[in-house]
Amino acid sequence: MKSLEELKAIREKMKRQMDVRESDENTIRVLVGMATCGIAAGARPVLSAFLDEVDRRGLTNVSVSQTGCIGVCRLEPVAEVFVPGEEKVTYVHLTPDKVPAIVEQHLVNHNVVTDYTIGAAE
């Protein structure tokens, strides 16, 4: 069984990581649209996949957060990626199976996965 003790161990590990963390201005941000339309279209498993993948790879320079309406209902689930010093990239019609490629190619290797972007869908 999972226990609160385990959480203590996670805390200790994370506190050690804090020291080697990137500063805020170097953080890559992923924002997943979680308005009603996004949730209905499947944003929850997509967000979950981003969190899982970032956790699995131990990417301490990536923050994953949730936002409301991004304004493109028919393209949901949608995520915006902000890499410092680069232009914003909007990924659309996301499914959990598209997420690992975005994390690996874009967040780690800085190559936009153009097939999944809003430009490719329009």
Added chain:
Amino acid sequence: MKELSLHLLDVAKNSVTAGARHVDISLEEDPQGWLTVSIRDDGRGMAPEFLARVTDPFTTTRTTRKVGLGLPLYRLTAEQTGGSLDIRSQVGRGTTVTARFQRRHLDCPPLGDLPGTVAMLIQGSPDIEFTYRHTTPNGAVELSTAELRDILGEDVSLAEPEIFAWIQDYLTEQEEQAAVDIDPAAMIEGEIT
């Protein structure tokens, strides 16, 4: 929406948007298949005239910024199972949204991923105090972010992916113990009084 937990995610997000500091979520299942879902917040609340409109998408006036879908869909889903939606709200004090569902009704969506939903609400608003309680005839699931924060201290955010994973796994284990299987043979169709 295909799952009740998706409605829960959506409706609880209204509490977040309303500036709540505390959000209490409770699900209670009784032996007859009735499920009561209550979401209570201390956010900005709604005036009575506004409250009268929010669950009905067709009476929304033109002056309203946009037509919300969350609450009307939630009401519809509850009523389709023979249940109901009740909203109590006071400006400046907060809101309680209570929905009743008959889980054995054919039109009742499955509960879906409750652990993922709760973990996601916490991840999305790491500074809000959430409590979560799900009781069934088989057991109880409980979580309070205050308790987690006591352990994690100030430096570790509840928004961290690793904490999200832990919360999800922790709740999944508890939900499995408390789960009530709905027997499809016992499904009820039509009106329930």
